[in-house]
Amino acid sequence: MKHASFRAAATTAISLAVLGALVLLLLPKYWVFLITAVFIIGIALQSLGLVTGRTGMISLCQMSFAGVGAWVTGYLNVAEAPGGLIVWVLIGGLAAVPVGIAIGLPALRLRGINLAIVTLGFAAAFDTVLATITFPGQTTFTQVVRPELFDSDRGYFIFILGFYGIIAVVLEFVSRSRLGASWLAVRHSERAAAAHGISVPKAKLSAFAISAFISGISGGLLAGYLGTLVAENFNMMQSLALFAVSTMVGAHFTLGAIIGGILITLFPELLRRLNLPQDVGNLFFALGAVQALSTGETIAETWARLGRKWMPKRAAKETGDLSAHLPAPVQHAAGIALEVSDLTVRYGAVVALDKVHLKVPAKTVVGLVGPNGAGKSTMVDAIAGFLASYEGSIKLNGQPLDGQSATVRAHLGIRRTWQTTRIAPELRVGEYIRLAAGPISDSELEAVLQWFDCPPPETLISTVDAGTRRLLDVAGVVAARPPVILLDEPAAGQSYAEALKLGERIAAIPEKFGSAVLLIEHDMDLVRRACSAITVFDFGRVIADGAPQAVLAMPIVQKAYMGIELEENAA
16 A cells, blocks of 8 residues: 555656646746646645545635735745745644634534535635735735745746645645545545544544645745735635635546646636636536536546546456465453443334343354344444443443443444445545554455455445445454454345355454454344354344344244244144
8 A cells, every 4th residue: 555655646746747847848938827826726726625525524715724824924024034935835834724723623513514604604704804904015015035946937836836746745645544544434424434433523623724734835825926915815705716616626636636726727817818707717617516516526536537447457466365364363351242231222202222131252243133123223323332322331341331432432342334335435445444444464454355355455445336345344344353343234235145155254253353243134044154142133122042043943033023923833
């Protein structure tokens, strides 16, 4: 995975270098000046792509962050602070960070349109503030001093391209790190992210903080580009246009940010030459954003998909039998790994679980079966920490978990899968397994994937079928080797033969990885093959538990689970 990050970063750097050389060699001075603005806007778009495209939060105040960076840069310029523009720009970016965190705090509880209203309100308030003050140097016409080596327009283009390239390369590495994967996980499903031990608040705030820093840098660079600034450079409509373009092009991709910069900077020039009103541009951006939202694919994603289609496929690497490289089993405490006592869950007047008892001994596989609506999913949610309240007690290795969040329980050793896959499709297979499992070597990663018959690490999850994604769900939590694994219908989407093979794999988890498993499943053949004991639910109560064959043969179980009415034997 590290090699892939270096390869992607190198590709980005080389592509930008070639593009910069072509611009400098082929275009006249006026167009170099315009394209410099393309990359400044591209930096602002990269910041928005991070918080919106990667983390899924709506930010309509990105140009306000840029305004903070520009104001600080202008102030440092007027004060003739040491360090020059490079230092001033970085300080301006840092000044925007606390503002970004403050705006990110509502995102901990708000999402969607509610968060959009909060960020739009901040943008409006920032407009009001800017209307009452002036940018440093504005009234005296004091120009922001460019670095001596980059004082000319061509030189400043190189300066801006360098900033864009550094930010793009760093974001490439971050996007392939656990932090970057956690942003995508939060965007796709906050509950699933928490189940992997990801702190959702930390992921959201880090995205807003880094995004504000990058946007603040773009504002400082814009100050050096224009020399002097006015409030209109950072008004609310600029933020709205930036958001629309970001949504349309996919600004979390390097190519998408450049395309967006071209649209924002060069499209008005095209309208001017065609004698069309500038408002046509905003209409075009809005329609493009709606199109991207309705199709679920941005311009950058379309180009990436076409590129994968036409690029020659790599031959699968011959790996042989990697079972010897599986992660060593963790020696968890003996005894009862998971104990549920008197668990009662109420939804108003409805009792979903009624004083349920359940024990999962260490290094065993216990099945939890029952008809639809029996309370199995409620049981899993309660154990994993996704219920706000319940009565009774849940213990992991004898330690109570009551009152602990889902994230804390995941760190302590309760890991789960879901009835429907919640993997972020933008991730690669290896990135997801590392996100779910934590630190794992390349050889261990490949061995786990081979053991579960999953695709290679570099495979995009968006390209694999639903059944394979379910296997990846299981592989991720198993590779983490926690004390307890909750598998919620893992065979969904699998053929009969695949389900039986998965049952054999699940049965081997305690020995291979050291984890106990609570398996929730409707496929009785898989349950028989995987489990050493089962517990049967009906109407939120335990009606039977014990060895699979004996329990499934009980008349009360056949009547409740299989819907079979049995007549009493005649005397």
